[in-house]
Amino acid sequence: EQLGVEPAEEAGRDEEEDAAQAMERVEAGEAGCSPGAPAPEEPGGLTWLVPEGSSSSRVIVHVDLDCFYAQVEMISNPELKGKPLGVQQKYLVVTCNYEARKLGVKKLMNVRDAKEKCPQLVLVNGEDLTRYREMSYKVTELLEEFSPVVERLGFDENFVDLTEMVEKRLQQLQSDELSALTGSGHVYNNQYINLHDIVHIRLLVGSQIAAEMREAMYNQLGLTGCAGVASNKLLAKLVSGIFKPNQQTVLLPESSQVLIQSLSHVKEMPGIGYKTAKRLEALGISSVLDLQTFSPKILEKELGISVAQRIQKLSFGEDNSPVTPSGPPQSFSEEDSFKKCSSEVEAKNKIEELLASLLNRVCQDGRKPHTIRLIIRRYSSENHCSRESRQCPIPSHVIQKLGTGNCDVMTPMVDILMKLFRNMVNVKMPFHLTLLSVCLCNLKALNTAKKGTIDYYLTPSLSTTSRSGKRSFKMKDSHMED
DNA sequence: TGGGGTTAT
DNA sequence: ATAACCC
Numbered sequence: 001e002q003l004g005v006e007p008a009e010e011a012g013r014d015e016e017e018d019a020a021q022a023m024e025r026v027e028a029g030e031a032g033c034s035p036g037a038p039a040p041e042e043p044g045g046l047t048w049l050v051p052e053g054s055s056s057s058r059v060i061v062h063v064d065l066d067c068f069y070a071q072v073e074m075i076s077n078p079e080l081k082g083k084p085l086g087v088q089q090k091y092l093v094v095t096c097n098y099e100a101r102k103l104g105v106k107k108l109m110n111v112r113d114a115k116e117k118c119p120q121l122v123l124v125n126g127e128d129l130t131r132y133r134e135m136s137y138k139v140t141e142l143l144e145e146f147s148p149v150v151e152r153l154g155f156d157e158n159f160v161d162l163t164e165m166v167e168k169r170l171q172q173l174q175s176d177e178l179s180a181l182t183g184s185g186h187v188y189n190n191q192y193i194n195l196h197d198i199v200h201i202r203l204l205v206g207s208q209i210a211a212e213m214r215e216a217m218y219n220q221l222g223l224t225g226c227a228g229v230a231s232n233k234l235l236a237k238l239v240s241g242i243f244k245p246n247q248q249t250v251l252l253p254e255s256s257q258v259l260i261q262s263l264s265h266v267k268e269m270p271g272i273g274y275k276t277a278k279r280l281e282a283l284g285i286s287s288v289l290d291l292q293t294f295s296p297k298i299l300e301k302e303l304g305i306s307v308a309q310r311i312q313k314l315s316f317g318e319d320n321s322p323v324t325p326s327g328p329p330q331s332f333s334e335e336d337s338f339k340k341c342s343s344e345v346e347a348k349n350k351i352e353e354l355l356a357s358l359l360n361r362v363c364q365d366g367r368k369p370h371t372i373r374l375i376i377r378r379y380s381s382e383n384h385c386s387r388e389s390r391q392c393p394i395p396s397h398v399i400q401k402l403g404t405g406n407c408d409v410m411t412p413m414v415d416i417l418m419k420l421f422r423n424m425v426n427v428k429m430p431f432h433l434t435l436l437s438v439c440l441c442n443l444k445a446l447n448t449a450k451k452g453t454i455d456y457y458l459t460p461s462l463s464t465t466s467r468s469g470k471r472s473f474k475m476k477d478s479h480m481e482d
Numbered sequence: 483t484g485g486g487g488t489t490a491t
Numbered sequence: 492a493t494a495a496c497c498c
Contacts (some may be wrong), residue, residue: 068498089484108483129485153486154498273496306490307495326488335485373492385483389492437485 017373024365037208057199058160059206062236063143064212065225066245069154070097072135073124075222084118086111087126090337094126098245129155140326146213151233152326156225159233160213161323166205184211185227185248188239189255200252207250210398214248234319235259237270258318263288277302278366291315328443332361332369335437340379344418344427346438351417354438355410359402362440368399369440372413374420377435387435394440 029125065071069087074080084100086093093114096105104117114121126132137156143150150163173181181195183204194200210227217223227248228240238259239251251259263269265275265286283302285291292315299308315321334354341347351374364368373391380386394413401407417438425431 092483094484127485133486152487152498157498271496275495330488333486337484387493391492424489 007258015154021063026038038366057202057231059202060226060230060233061160061164061206061211061213062233062240063139063158063160063211063217063225064227064237064240065156065217065223067095067101067138068136069095069126069132070100070222071223072132074130075133075135078120080124084121086121086123088123089125089127093121093123094123099339109318135221135223139217139223142216142220143213146209146216149323149325151323153177157237159236159323160339162206162209162229162297163202165209166202169205169209170202181205183207183245183250184266185250186243188242188249188251189258191252191255193252199231203250203252205233207248210248210250211385214246230256232317232319232324233321234252234270234314238263238333248332260288260317266291266311266315269311269314271319272311276303276307276311288315321433324436328365328367330437330443331441332358332365332443333375333437333439334358335375335435337435339434341433341436342431344421347421347425347433348418350436351421351438352410352414354436355413358438359409359413360441363403365443366403367443367445368402370399371438371440372416372420373441374417374424375435375437375439376421376424376433379432379434387437388424390423 006176008421016241051105069363070085073085076139082092082099084097084105085101086096086105088111091111093105093107093109093111095107096114097348100118100121103121104115105121109117111123136152140150140152140158142156143160147160147162147165151159153159168328178195178201178222181204183193184207187193193204195468206229210229211481214225214227217225217310224246226240227247228235228236228238228242229248230239231253235251242453261368265277266272266280266288267274269288272280279302280291283293283294283299291312294312296308296312299312303306303311336350336358337356338350338444341350371391372394373389375387377387394416397408400410410438421427425433
């Protein structure tokens with residue numbers, strides 16, 4: 001077989017699916033050369049394929065784990081494997097394994113509906129994200145070993161820019177190996193591969209790397225997932241979802257329009273969310289073709305030039321946004337939702353719980369947050385998703401105590417949070433909250449700046465500002481500014 | 483609708 | 492501080 005490895009066999013794939021999909025698989029070795037195309041002129045290397053400076057086309061992979069939380073739970077407790085499994089947060093089944101999906105359970109389904117559809121459904125609580133978060137970063141780190149440019153999207157998706165890696169592999173390749181070059185996994189739209197087309201070749205090499213990534217994820221972490229390889233993030237993401245679960249697909253440029261036109265509504269385009277979709281609908285735009293052909297001027301007037309130009313490009317499958325390395329997280333937050341919180345004491349208890357978990361996390365990270373934020377959601381029949389927040393700087397003397405074990409850092413921080421709370425909620429009046437969240441952000445690396453160095457005088461907490469009476473006073477007294 | 487995240491304004 | 496987007 002020319003297809004490379006599909007770890008799916010071990011993960012238990014459906015036979016019927018296999019038969020149907022086998023029709024669309026790559027057979028690059030046979031399908032590769034178009035009869036009339038010119039033969040390579042300079043044997044011994046492939047540099048002839050890449051006219052200098054002309055190669056602006058990228059190779060991007062989107063890696064998408066299969067029902068991630070459920071996979072983590074099945075690794076934690078192997079007895080769950082083979083059973084229909086749902087991961088529950090509050091009264092929602094937020095995700096479930098494929099056994100459960102076959103029996104009609106959907107993502108974000110009400111627990112009651114899910115149990116009704118599938119009485120044998122096993123539920124595990126997934127409100128504590130710790131193990132998911134840890135596994136998520138292991139995946140990102142594994143991908144970073146292939147190429148350092150990895151962008152996270154949520155806990156279970158990553159983009160990797162493979163352009164450089166592909167170039168390196170092509171330089172190693174001898175021209176007599178070219179005719180035997182094969183991709184891995186599916187080719188979208190069962191498109192014909194032209195081995196004389198450098199763009200095709202690069203994407204096929206990208207698909208080989210994607211297969212290696214999925215192999216490594218399975219061998220080292222026990223996780224299965226899908227991958228999509230294409231020339232930009234939008235297309236890579238769209239194509240990764242074509243064959244699921246645990247399979248991969250490469251998109252060749254000639255099939256880009258087929259892919260994006262296959263979307264039945266603009267809302268399915270990543271980058272067009274709920275709000276924008278509603279506004280587009282008001283303009284009579286519902287299909288991708290509608291958006292492609294709509295007057296750019298009118299669209300700019302309705303949505304603003306930035307959104308209008310960006311989403312209209314998206315509708316053509318164009319996306320020049322770079323794969324931005326995520327690096328360590330920009331913020332840590334913990335939240336809890338509930339039916340009702342209507343007293344200050346109640347709120348304080350919940351806030352203390354959230355903060356305690358956060359301090360553990362931030363301690364393990366090593367960096368120090370310089371800003372703290374409190375977020376609430378008020379009960380209301382409409383506008384359920386709207387939240388309010390207040391933030392302030394964390395006083396420097398509290399920041400310094402953050403890593404040190406026995407010092408009580410809880411008390412001053414809870415005091416700050418309760419000030420923020422009372423700034424948002426008039427506690428003398430009745431109130432009804434349905435969510436509390438605490439966020440630590442503005443993370444800075446540990447202060448290694450030494451006296452007399454440039455760093456010392458450029459570090460505000462060490463240099464003159466923090467010794468001035470005025471600044472000191474402001475840090476202590478003003479909790480409402482940042 | 484959960485419990486997270488990001489960037490732009 | 493909010494609003495939009497993503498999972």
